[in-house]
Amino acid sequence: MSVARYWVPALFAALAAYPFLPVAEANRGEQFTILFVYAILALALNVVIGYTGLLHLGIAAFFGIGAYTVGVLTVPFFPLQQSFLVAALAAAAVSAAVGVMTTAPILRLRGDYFALVTLGFGLIALYAIRNLDAITEGTKGLNPIEAGPLPGVKENVDLGGARLNAEWGTRWYKYPYLYFVILGALGGVTLLLRNLERSRLGRAWVALREDELASSCMGLNPARLKLAAVALGAGLAGLAGAFYAMALRTTGNPAAFDFTLSMTMVCCVILGGLGNRSGVILGTFILIGFDRIATNLLDNYLQEQFDSGAKTYLKVSGWRLIIFGTALIVMMRFRPEGLLPESRHQRELHPEASEAEGEAAAREEAAAGDPGTEGGEQKST
Amino acid sequence: MSAPAPLLEVHNLEAGYGAINVLHRLSLVVNAGEIVTIIGANGAGKSTTLNAICGVVKTRAGTVRYTPSLEVIESFTAANAGGWWLRNTGIPQHLERVTRKLARVPLALGGFLARPCGRALAGFARRGDVPRLEPDKRYTLNRIPAHLIVRLGVSQSPEGRKIFPRLTVLENLEMGAFTRTDPDGVQADIRKAYEMFPILEKRKHQPGGLLSGGEQQMLAIARALMSRPKLLLLDEPSLGLAPQIVVQIFDIVKELNKQGVSVLLVEQNARMALKVAHRGYVLETGRITFTDRADALLHDPRIREAYLGE
Structure with a gap:
């Protein structure tokens, strides 16, 4: 695990240094910004699926609710005109509240049934957003979202003096300032979750995922723990939605918050390693990065390389879902625990490895300790 | 000899799943310091009875009364005074103030509306609140949610062991102490558990799921003891274990009892259970059909025929 301990801070440092490199481009930086937003969303989903084991298939709805909360609080169409900080906090709060309200009645459902209800919730939320014209402007989306960053700070503060090169923008919501803000937020969320995993609450979540009956016999309150997980997951998803709206400067087409997004996020979490923060970030960077950045690069490259009639088929973007699906199937066959598995899942899916480890440890201890009792124990088991 | 004080009194309990009633007017008593077995x-x-006592299965009728010791009441009150909301937000306090104001509204001036609203508000404020305990009082466990019953000193080691398979042995023990707020005491109790079950110390960094059946059972008992229970509910501790290990486990149960833990033991292995217990109950299709001192049951011809295979 020592590698995993260093690569995440190293990755963050490299990403923070990116805008200062001479090869940095504004377009690429903006694509990275969106990538960070999805990483926050995946971490949010990981709280619900990875920590408590509730398969939530409607995370995109909270993402959308977050984006539209920011929209309603900032666009000129409405008279509220809040700063982005206020709007983002409100987005997290509203999402968390909706999460608690929609989950509280279905806490008794287990496994697949819970997943189905959350799937339904995701669809309802999407159609509600699409059809509440008076609030969401339907498929046009709310725009322009150009709020000041903090209360009392105007959105048109000129940051031109701080520019390092021509790629840097002049407004706070342009690359690279928003890039830094969202990268910082991703780092903050990662730290928050790291501490949470080690806290009482984190332990309780893991125990609840392992065995609900046993945990309630230990004095844990399953309902409150599950609600806490959903509230945190939904709140973080709302925050991701807020950043998404700010990065795009519009809530965009509501179709961006559909079931496909929920499913892609589930894939990111599972690909990276259920329950493992670094894994989830890596999984998101690979999946969404491939989807949004690598396909375009490959397309351009192939179109330049070939000059025949066949090149219409040589579009990676057209094949991306097939590549996506095949990769997932291969992944599930050969490494079902994800790229960077959480150690507990690793034990469950590859018992032979950890058993060998355990036996080796037991043998060592038996050699060191009293051989008589050890032998008796093994005979009897 | 003074009359033993009842620690747990189950009276006319009915419980079940769906349309089926499993327990029919079941009554039993566990006195302080006793080992009582249900065979x-x-x-x-049998398991439904234990689950109903510790709140995992909802009861349909009857009462489960429990008398906690003064010591339990003091620590419980210190840790939970006023409940989570009160300690962290003060909202219930505020709502109760509002309720008192509403109760003073004259009936003619809308008091007939305001007073019930206030009462509803106060009721809402107390929802999920930890009950205030008073000494020398009995508590009706079937009105208290499962996770709070543990805090009253009733702890179950569930059937089929139900350890957390992917948590290590040490983490399992720490989960058992989830309700406690004294880290030093918890550490001391973990050391005590290792003394009682030396094999657990050897395995402390291994995931619970990799332990053998006997080790898992020991872990389950040790984990149940981590909440410092006054009453330990043991569900089939001999299930699937080699005879040698069963003897070991029952020795530990006796030892625990000597240290002052009352035990309610549910067993299919009637002979072993009756040997360690003080008193026994025979449960048939949800009804207690027979009860006596354990040694008397052990020699009763009907019991010998039906449960001891003779």
Whole structure:
């Protein structure tokens, strides 16, 4: 695990240094910004699926609710005109509240049934957003979202003096300032979750995922723990939605918050390693990065390389879902625990490895300790 | 000899799943310092009885009364005074103030509306609140949610062991102490558990799921003891274990009892259970059909025929 301990801070440092490199481009930086937003969303989903084991298939709805909360609080169409900080906090709060309200009645459902209800919730939320014209402007989306960053700070503060090169923008919501803000937020969320995993609450979540009956016999309150997980997951998803709206400067087409997004996020979490923060970030960077950045690069490259009639088929973007699906199937066959598995899942899916480890440890201890009792124990088991 | 004080009194309990009632007017008593066993065949309702006592299965009728010791009451009150909301937000306090104001509204001036609203508000404020405990009082466990019953000193080691398979042995023990707020005491109790079950110390960094059946059972008992229970509910501790390990486990149960833990033991292995217990109940299809001192049951011809295979 020592590698995993260093690569995440190293990755963050490299990403923070990116805008200062001479090869940095504004377009690429903006694509990275969106990538960070999805990483926050995946971490949010990981709280619900990875920590408590509730398969939530409607995370995109909270993402959308977050984006539209920011929209309603900032666009000129409405008279509220809040700063982005206020709007983002409100987005997290509203999402968390909706999460608690929609989950509280279905806490008794287990496994697949819970997943189905959350799937339904995701669809309802999407159609509600699409059809509440008076609030969401339907498929046009709310725009322009150009709020000041903090209360009392105007959105048109000129940051031109701080520019390092021509790629840097002049407004706070342009690359690279928003890039830094969202990268910082991703780092903050990662730290928050790291501490949470080690806290009482984190332990309780893991125990609840392992065995609900046993945990309630230990004095844990399953309902409150599950609600806490959903509230945190939904709140973080709302925050991701807020950043998404700010990065795009519009809530965009509501179709961006559909079931496909929920499913892609589930894939990111599972690909990276259920329950493992670094894994989830890596999984998101690979999946969404491939989807949004690598396909375009490959397309351009192939179109330049070939000059025949066949090149219409040589579009990676057209094949991306097939590549996506095949990769997932291969992944599930050969490494079902994800790229960077959480150690507990690793034990469950590859018992032979950890058993060998355990036996080796037991043998060592038996050699060191009293051989008589050890032998008796093994005979009897 | 003074009359033993009842620690747990189950009276006319009914419980079940769906349309089926499993327990029919079941009554039993566990006195302080006793080992009491419930023996019975498969499906008689033994586990349901334990689950109903510790709040995992909802009861339909009857009462489960429990008398906690002064010590438990003091630590419980210190840790939970006023409940989570009160300690962290003060909202219930505020709502109760509002309720008192509403109760003073004259009936003619809308008091007939305001007073019930206030009462509803106060009720809402107390929802999920930890009950205030008073000494020398009995508590009706079947009105208290499962996770709070543990805090009253009733702890279950569930059937089939139910350890957390992917948590290590040490983490399992720490989960058992989830309700406690004294880290030093918890550490001391973990050391005590290792003394009682030396094999657990050897395995402390291994995931619970990799332990053998006997080790898992020991872990389950050790984990149940981590909440410092006054009453330990043991569900089939001999299930699936080699005879040698069963003897070991029952020795530990006796030892625990000597240290002052009362035990309610549910067993299919009637002979072993009756040997360690003080008193026994025979459960048949949800009804207590027979009860006596354990040694008397052990020599009763009907019991010998039905449960001891003679």
